[in-house]
Amino acid sequence: MKQINLKINGIAINVDEGMTVLEAAKKLNIRIPTLCYHKDLCTAGNCRVCVVEQVGRDRLVASCATPAQEGMEILTNSLQVRNSRKHIIELLLSEHNADCTKCYKNGNCELQNLASEYKITNPDFIDLVPYKNYAYDDLSPSIIKDDSKCIRCQRCVRTCAEIQHLSALCVAHKGHEMKISTFAEKPLQEVVCATCGQCVIHCPTGALTEKNYIEEVWDAIADKDKHVVVQTAPAVRVGLGEEFGIEKNDGRVTGQMVAALRRLGFDAVLDTDFTADLTIMEEGTELLTRLKKALVENDKDVQLPLFTSCSPGWIKFVEHTHPDRLKNLSTCKSPQQMFGALAKTYYAEKRKINPENIVSVSIMPCTAKKFEADRPEMRDSGYKDVDYVLTTRELAIMIKQAGIEFSRLDEEKYDRLMGESTGAAVIFGATGGVMEAALRTAYELVTGREIPFEHLDITPVRGFDGIKEASLTIEDALPDWDFLNGVTLNCAIAHGLDNAHHLLKRMDSGEASYHFVEFMACPGGCLGGGGQPIPTSPEIRKKRMKAIYAEDGDMPLRKSHENPEIIDVYREFLGEPLSEKSHHLLHTHYKARERY
Amino acid sequence: MGTKHLRRMDLIFTRDDDYKNLVKDILSRKNEDIINEMMESGLKGRGGAGFPTGLKWKLTSEKPEATKYIICNADEGEPGTFKDREILTQVPYKVLTGMAACAKVIGAKEGFIYLRGEYHFLVDLLSKAIDEFHQICKVNSFDFNVYIFLGSGAYICGEESALMESMEGKRGEPRNKPPFPTDLGYLNKPTVVNNVETLAHAFTILKLGAKDFHDLGVQDSHGSKLFSVSGDTPIPGIYELELGMSVQDFADDFGDGDCKAVQVGGASGFLVPRKRFKETSIGYQGKLKGISLPTGGSMMLFNSSRSMYNVLSNYLDFFQEESCGQCTPCRVGCQQLVKGIEQVKRGEKPAAYLDVLLKLTDTMKVTAKCGLGQSVANSFQSIVENFKEEMIY
Numbered sequence: 001m002k003q004i005n006l007k008i009n010g011i012a013i014n015v016d017e018g019m020t021v022l023e024a025a026k027k028l029n030i031r032i033p034t035l036c037y038h039k040d041l042c043t044a045g046n047c048r049v050c051v052v053e054q055v056g057r058d059r060l061v062a063s064c065a066t067p068a069q070e071g072m073e074i075l076t077n078s079l080q081v082r083n084s085r086k087h088i089i090e091l092l093l094s095e096h097n098a099d100c101t102k103c104y105k106n107g108n109c110e111l112q113n114l115a116s117e118y119k120i121t122n123p124d125f126i127d128l129v130p131y132k133n134y135a136y137d138d139l140s141p142s143i144i145k146d147d148s149k150c151i152r153c154q155r156c157v158r159t160c161a162e163i164q165h166l167s168a169l170c171v172a173h174k175g176h177e178m179k180i181s182t183f184a185e186k187p188l189q190e191v192v193c194a195t196c197g198q199c200v201i202h203c204p205t206g207a208l209t210e211k212n213y214i215e216e217v218w219d220a221i222a223d224k225d226k227h228v229v230v231q232t233a234p235a236v237r238v239g240l241g242e243e244f245g246i247e248k249n250d251g252r253v254t255g256q257m258v259a260a261l262r263r264l265g266f267d268a269v270l271d272t273d274f275t276a277d278l279t280i281m282e283e284g285t286e287l288l289t290r291l292k293k294a295l296v297e298n299d300k301d302v303q304l305p306l307f308t309s310c311s312p313g314w315i316k317f318v319e320h321t322h323p324d325r326l327k328n329l330s331t332c333k334s335p336q337q338m339f340g341a342l343a344k345t346y347y348a349e350k351r352k353i354n355p356e357n358i359v360s361v362s363i364m365p366c367t368a369k370k371f372e373a374d375r376p377e378m379r380d381s382g383y384k385d386v387d388y389v390l391t392t393r394e395l396a397i398m399i400k401q402a403g404i405e406f407s408r409l410d411e412e413k414y415d416r417l418m419g420e421s422t423g424a425a426v427i428f429g430a431t432g433g434v435m436e437a438a439l440r441t442a443y444e445l446v447t448g449r450e451i452p453f454e455h456l457d458i459t460p461v462r463g464f465d466g467i468k469e470a471s472l473t474i475e476d477a478l479p480d481w482d483f484l485n486g487v488t489l490n491c492a493i494a495h496g497l498d499n500a501h502h503l504l505k506r507m508d509s510g511e512a513s514y515h516f517v518e519f520m521a522c523p524g525g526c527l528g529g530g531g532q533p534i535p536t537s538p539e540i541r542k543k544r545m546k547a548i549y550a551e552d553g554d555m556p557l558r559k560s561h562e563n564p565e566i567i568d569v570y571r572e573f574l575g576e577p578l579s580e581k582s583h584h585l586l587h588t589h590y591k592a593r594e595r596y
Numbered sequence: 597m598g599t600k601h602l603r604r605m606d607l608i609f610t611r612d613d614d615y616k617n618l619v620k621d622i623l624s625r626k627n628e629d630i631i632n633e634m635m636e637s638g639l640k641g642r643g644g645a646g647f648p649t650g651l652k653w654k655l656t657s658e659k660p661e662a663t664k665y666i667i668c669n670a671d672e673g674e675p676g677t678f679k680d681r682e683i684l685t686q687v688p689y690k691v692l693t694g695m696a697a698c699a700k701v702i703g704a705k706e707g708f709i710y711l712r713g714e715y716h717f718l719v720d721l722l723s724k725a726i727d728e729f730h731q732i733c734k735v736n737s738f739d740f741n742v743y744i745f746l747g748s749g750a751y752i753c754g755e756e757s758a759l760m761e762s763m764e765g766k767r768g769e770p771r772n773k774p775p776f777p778t779d780l781g782y783l784n785k786p787t788v789v790n791n792v793e794t795l796a797h798a799f800t801i802l803k804l805g806a807k808d809f810h811d812l813g814v815q816d817s818h819g820s821k822l823f824s825v826s827g828d829t830p831i832p833g834i835y836e837l838e839l840g841m842s843v844q845d846f847a848d849d850f851g852d853g854d855c856k857a858v859q860v861g862g863a864s865g866f867l868v869p870r871k872r873f874k875e876t877s878i879g880y881q882g883k884l885k886g887i888s889l890p891t892g893g894s895m896m897l898f899n900s901s902r903s904m905y906n907v908l909s910n911y912l913d914f915f916q917e918e919s920c921g922q923c924t925p926c927r928v929g930c931q932q933l934v935k936g937i938e939q940v941k942r943g944e945k946p947a948a949y950l951d952v953l954l955k956l957t958d959t960m961k962v963t964a965k966c967g968l969g970q971s972v973a974n975s976f977q978s979i980v981e982n983f984k985e986e987m988i989y
Contacts, residue, residue, distance in 0.1 A: 045772040046922040048963045059962045059970065065772035080962070087959040091928035124952050126935045128928070152921065171767055171921075174750060176931045178921025 197367030197530020235429030255411020273421030313521025340385030391531030638818030644892030694795030814840030817879030926969025
């Protein structure tokens with residue numbers, strides 16, 4: 001690659017052609033402040049905070065949008081740069097409701113950090129907020145949009161367009177009235193929002209936040225009549241540590257998290273991983289049943305490929321944008337909702353607790369789960385199956401409020417009864433994980449043999465490629481499944497709704513055809529979910545993924561069907577996968593939603 | 597009245613019934629001959645920015661891509677400018693011929709006229725001219741089609757990269773530069789964007805030769821230019837004048853005898869107060885003595901009855917509304933300027949606050965993403981510095 005020589009603050013450096021001034025400066029350990037820039041997104045160059053001086057030019061240049069050029073001399077901290085940058089921060093603050101102490105993002109705000117760094121204590125400019133008629137939208141069960149905190153960097157707009165292919169958020173109006181809005185300026189609740197929360201984790205300020213239910217959960221815990229159970233999703237255990245600066249052990253904090261939840265006062269600390277294993281039993285059986293109907297019985301009504309249904313953001317995306325594909329969706333509820341339905345039936349029965357008195361809380365890396373728990377379909381136990389959904393971030397807030405020194409906690413284990421899980425369940429937190437878990441079980445069910453991958457690590461379905469494909473040919477099947485002999489099962493995996501969109505397009509055009517497809521709404525799967533700690537970046541997601549597979553590798557059991565509590569729940573309660581009771585409690589249906 | 601009257605030209609609006617033969621002639625010339633002619637003429641972009649037209653064509657002609665575009669920027673939106681409308685009404689074929697010459701040189705098969713939304717009444721007339729022109733292209737076996745793209749009314753879409761975003765169906769927001777349109781333009785293909793008047797001048801140059809054009813004007817500012825003259829003048833209208841004139845001469849010819857200031861280049865241009873008339877000339881920055889002001893051609897005259905506070909306030913209202921809103925210095929800066937001068941005028945802020953605002957415009961000038969935000973400083977600084985007392989009292 002062609003090399004470019006330039007000087008930054010008088011220091012010579014040699015970089016690859018195409019690198020920006022911002023990146024080149026970073027190589028010299030010079031940090032240039034940014035706001036609209038985000039590693040996950042295309043370059044906007046609109047906030048102008050990253051301006052630097054290019055010697056010989058009258059105007060400053062935006063370092064995020066300016067490629068390094070031969071012979072360039074850049075000054076990142078000249079008087080002109082500092083004064084201009086300070087002006088720009090002040091301008092942003094003048095349009096911003098800077099009541100920081102009352103802000104949910106207080107302490108985790110990029111604008112606040114800059115204001116603090118540049119000591120904007122006595123701003124020159126007129127406070128414009130009183131002249132504005134800023135909207136506040138808290139109608140969505142997942143996301144709060146507070147325009148008074150918005151700095152118009154358009155990170156959310158680019159996220160929704162580039163990562164999620166939805167453009168639920170867009171720019172409206174121009175000039176002083178320019179704002180981030182939605183189609184016809186409707187509330188988020190009424191537009192094509194997948195509620196995934198990617199906008200929330202890409203927002204530098206408090207303009208987009210999760211709707212939090214922390215106080216409701218504290219109230220439930222304090223209520224002596226209530227039995228409060230908590231479940232924790234796979235990806236939470238590899239993200240939560242970031243909130244406490246924990247780096248060791250790849251940032252895995254499963255045991256400390258369980259201990260902390262107990263100290264918060266939950267009556268039972270249980271695991272969504274248990275119902276992830278259950279999902280494999282139900283969804284795996286559903287897949288094999290659909291295959292049998294299609295291949296043996298030639299049933300034309302059977303829809304293949306089967307699409308996974310664990311990701312509620314993905315579900316809402318299909319409902320809005322591809323309603324013709326609803327029949328491809330697995331009828332399985334997500335692990336969170338299976339857990340909720342069982343918590344107020346199976347668990348209540350076994351523990352002899354009136355389900356009316358059970359409060360079911362889930363800790364999720366996800367904001368769409370809040371929406372999902374609110375769906376009217378999710379009341380099969382006779383009650384609201386999951387009462388409150390907290391994100392990884394909200395859990396961290398509770399732990400901090402409770403004064404728990406998280407990093408010093410000794411590891412503890414989940415409670416019994418819906419607390420046991422396998423390595424197959426924890427990998428649900430990574431893109432490709434549901435596929436891998438399903439294949440581990442389905443292959444063994446069909447052939448009686450372990451899937452032929454070293455250590456059961458099905459590496460072709462792992463990693464961050466936007467769309468992954470894998471094929472598996474079945475041979476020597478057990479007598480019940482001999483119709484699958486010689487059949488090559490084609491699978492695909494997509495994460496991020498833009499990738500999902502492209503994969504669907506390929507299927508629609510006939511360019512690709514599969515039997516089983518895993519879709520996750522968020523980049524990297526749940527580990528990159530909209531409820532995970534802020535910030536996010538490709539490097540952070542990579543680290544979380546490493547942690548997920550390390551968790552899997554360390555589990556004594558690696559296959560869902562070997563989970564003893566799963567065997568128990570079928571023996572004692574559900575009967576068998578796809579039984580009537582399963583259908584009633586663990587399966588659901590979907591509905592078409594309008595695009596506009 | 598001054599002693600020297602300005603030479604009024606009549607190149608652009610002179611009818612040319614023989615233009616079909618010129619098209620034929622141009623199409624038979626070598627590309628490098630056309631480029632050389634254009635470069636030798638010294639023609640610079642007449643939209644106001646003043647980029648050498650021949651060089652723009654040359655750079656684009658050197659790109660290897662098979663698909664390229666020529667776009668005629670007819671989004672005439674600068675307050676006080678109304679010359680392009682007249683060119684398109686009276687001599688559309690000259691503009692089309694200019695486009696065809698460019699298309700031939702760069703290798704474009706499609707051209708677009710990005711027509712200001714408010715000029716929708718020109719569509720019929722223009723379509724007829726285009727149809728007729730397509731016939732001429734056909735006769736000469738030249739594969740070139742021109743389409744009209746009607747804008748939606750945003751001033752910012754006159755900025756060439758916002759214009760292309762708008763054509764691509766996106767929000768009219770300026771792009772980061774580099775890359776420039778000559779590298780990655782419309783639909784990411786090399787694209788020439790020329791102002792209506794620039795293309796009409798290309799016609800003149802290719803007809804009369806570079807020398808005739810080059811001989812007009814002064815050093816670094818060659819040729820003639822259309823001026824939209826408005827405000828306190830007994831003779832408002834469109835005039836073709838030689839470049840390089842002094843504002844004094846201009847005011848002598850066009851003023852009402854009580855000319856206090858001339859706004860050169862519209863709201864995004866400079867206000868020249870009477871005391872600077874003599875030392876200021878109209879043209880591109882170069883070796884001229886004194887100050888030289890480039891312009892898209894808007895000349896607004898103000899007499900002593902005008903409040904310069906009102907003039908500035910009017911411009912700033914315009915900018916805070918017409919900023920695309922994406923970049924901080926322009927979006928928020930304009931609002932601060934509007935509110936700032938209001939509060940100074942009302943006595944809610946001290947007069948010294950004007951200095952804070954002047955510094956702010958310095959920042960806007962060097963940090964805004966595009967020409968709109970950068971040029972707000974022009975009128976603000978030239979008005980506030982020269983008419984400070986009017987801002988305060």
